[in-house]
Amino acid sequence: MISIVWAIVFILLAPVAGGLVAGIDRRITARMQGRYGPPILQPFYDVGKLFEKEHIVVNETQIFYVICYFIFMVFTGALFFSGADLLLTIFALTLAQIFLVLGAYATYSPYSHIGAERELIQIMAYEPMVILAAVGMFVVTKSFNVSDIAASSVPIVLLIPGIFLGFLYVLTIKLRKSPFDISTSHHAHQEIVKGITTEFSGPSLGLIEVAHWYETIFLLGFVYLFFGFNPIIAIIAVAIVYLLEILIDNTNARVKWQVAMKSSWAIAAIVGVLNLGVLYYLGV
């Protein structure tokens, strides 16, 4: 069942929700660090400022790629919340990310280039786990459609706990949080300057930021699916997961990409084989 209404709700409200989540994130991070932190609406001020700035580019093609990245990121989230096929949503997400990577490559800049290579390694690291998460959900609910999974009364997280933990592991990568913020990171955590977003300024950067909000809401929605059998528990679980991510972000230093990739793969392989194997053996 595809729900256009939910898709439109997502398209309109996700930036607001995503920005608030980002603001709360920074506030809690600051408190963890013994500071006051910015106001919760700060991300909106940031994006507002970015759209007011002059639009400097290295070449014109990068704008095209960023716009495509934005469009397909919104498309991905809209697909997800309208209840469509989960695998197709994951593939649409990959398409969106590839556009951002291409935008970085297009600038022919050293920091962008390294950021783009690392971003691809990141994608390679988390993609198996995300696909296996979708497969796990199919195995226990017999459907790939988000609408069916969300409405299912099957306690998904209890049946695929290994896959859930594996998904949390790679969620850190997707949210661009330490220790896996190797291609670009929030604000102060530079390493290769700003990595993939180095050569974007003003409105382009604002678009990337808003796209990341859309992505965050989509990812939180994915976490929700694991607990879909009880909406109240699900929302609490999503909140706890996000708080956990913030905690991990603040207590870990960035790792090398080799560590990120190998550990993600090892975890995906192990939980995939064990969890799916057990389910298969039990005849689920």
Place this chain on the structure above:
Amino acid sequence: MEIVQLLLFLILFPLITAVFMLLVGKDTERNWIVKLSALGIGAVLVYLLITGFDKGTLYFAIGSEPIGLVMFAIELAIAVFILYMGIRYKNYLVVSLIVLQTIVMIAFEAMFAGGVDVQYNLFVDQFSIIMALIIGIIGSLICVYALGYMKQFHEHHHSCSDRRNQFFFILFVFIAAMFGLVFSNNIIWVYFFWEITTLCSFLLIGYTKTDEAIANAFTALWMNLLGGVAFAVAILYLATLGGGMMGLDQLLASGKVIALIPAALIGFAGLTKAAQLPFSSWLVGAMVAPTPVSALLHSSTMVKAGVYIIVRLAPIFQGTFSGYALALVGATTFLLASGIAISQSNAKRVLAYSTIANLGLVVACAGIGTYEAIWAAVLLIIFHAISKSLLFMAVGTAEHHISSRDIENMHGLIRRMPRVAAMMVIGIAGMFLAPFGMLISKWVAIRAFIDAPFGFIFVIILAFGSAITVFFWAKWMGKIISVTPDCENIEGKVDRSEWIALVTVAGLSIITCFIFPLISTFLVEPFLLRNYGQAAQLGQYNIIIMIMMLVLLVVLPLSVLLPHKRHKHVMPYMGGRQTTPDMHFSGSLGIQRQMELSNYYLENIFGEKKLRPLGIYLCTAIIAIMLAGAFATGVFL
């Protein structure tokens, strides 16, 4: 025209063209004949499609005895030729294999050929039509492409003698043989055409006659001959212990156990032809051949014959231990070959390993053999043939202008050769991005694997392999679209016939994505229904969503034509260092350096030296288990 006449036309007409190819004197004559032949073949194929798609499976009885004898005579001639070549180049492995193969065939012919009775030698069904479309349309386009390519090739390579007459002769003989292969119901006929493709491949790989080319040609020869020996043994088995069955229809109808041993042997032959591990090195080595050879034989057609026969025999493998072993060979090849592709910077080697990997995926689907898996396999075959041939042709064209086939030299291709770069980008996107064909096929494969018993192992392998392919395709794409300072447009001298081929195949790759629901409904699903009793399809919503994405992807790039204000341009951030527009910057100690960007190749994780031996050991073991399992099942049951 009756359908059987269309089939005979398709098999025999390229032979006529081939003979003309030997006789032409001037380039213009050749150009005309090739282009007219391409049009002829294409027209007949379209007619076949229109008249044949809804007829189900049709069988045709064509006189067996005299044709059988002619085939045997040609096989002997080929064997003598290969024997001569083996002796002349002192390749005794090839000598022993061809002798062994010939002994088996002579034994069969002398003792048992009389007892074999195949009612129908030719047949056609929707899968044959699909294969024929690929062979005919893409094959003909590649021959057109070869007109321009080979002309430039010989201008660049003076050391290679210009034997284009022979080259095109072999190309068209090959196309005829491929048509014969996919329309044959008689297994001996399949074997005959199979061996012709082996010979064509051998001759074409060695075309440049350099030491490396000759060595690689012989590698291809012995590996394919190994498969040929297995094939011959299968025929002997069928003639003796198999009750004289020699038709594919009889084999498929016979019930699994009897047919398993010959199916496993023929499956083994398919594995060698499709360059699955441990037989991958011949395909990678074959990349020394001129690009049309790589595009036609070694990506879209000949290697597809290997997986074609495995898909044909899939009902026999379904649910058996040997079937799973076969699928595991394919899956392992998919994973490891994709990994090796990351570490390659030679564009043709990347394409070769990607081909091996995707063929592995088809083999995995065929080994699993459920109706969903076969659906995925057929879709994979279609989309891979289109995208890969496009990529090979684009790389070949680019190579002549940038004098390199190394990806590291393709930076800024979007500036230097915009339209060729666009073709390459379409090809690459077609290989791994949603909503293009290959990704849809992989999606279908995931669903197919989940539903199969023990499928979760294959799903996991597919998930990892799929992630790996994203990496090496995207980084190549990034190289092409990076806007570099050196931007002299060197595209102007691309040959017209190359353009025709490139644009047509690029257009095909996009159009097939749009009409894929039609292909599925009218061609693939009836085929599945007849052979498996069930048909699979993508949900209606999914198709709508994919069409939406396609429309977006086609429309969005057109936005660059819209007028927009030019933004302020600055240099990339170089730490503030003074940098010239062509990216010379003042480095430490005041020394001027040139900025160079290169891709990650991750040699120490994905290097050929690491992954290939692993693959060879693993797959040799699994193949041994597969054959043992088949023999055990066949002997004891």
Place this chain on the structure above:
Amino acid sequence: MAYLKKSPWIIHYDASSCNGCDIEILASLTPMYDVERFGIINTGNPKHADIFVVTGSVNEQNREIILNIYNQMPNPKAIVAVGICATSAGVFRECYNVAGGIDKLIPVDVYVPGCAARPESIIDGIVTALGILEEKRKTLNTAPEGAAAAEPALVVQEPAGGAQ
């Protein structure tokens, strides 16, 4: 809306400073002073920055770099010269190897004297720059195209030491 005032991102560069002022700038980011309260983030990337915080008295090597960073910042932008060396070269005014302050190269908007400047002064200076940024943003939007403040010329010099 006055977003620039609420979200000023800075890029910091040390133009041959003794690092004293730089350490004080760093101190402003710590929980003690916590400038992120004001939305200030230290980005290392001129393309993302609004305020250019410079210390030091500028030697030969720094010249081009300051100009490059300045030119890669999108408008509106403000320059804050921190420390007496950035303001007027301080005790090094007569030295042969320094230019004598940031304003010898690029137009400075706010001067924060001190040796080393205290974090409170630095924060005060940046907050002052916010108001200037707002003013510039208004003129940026109302000014005709091309009437922005003339960019200091980026002289493409012959490569020192010849092409290597």
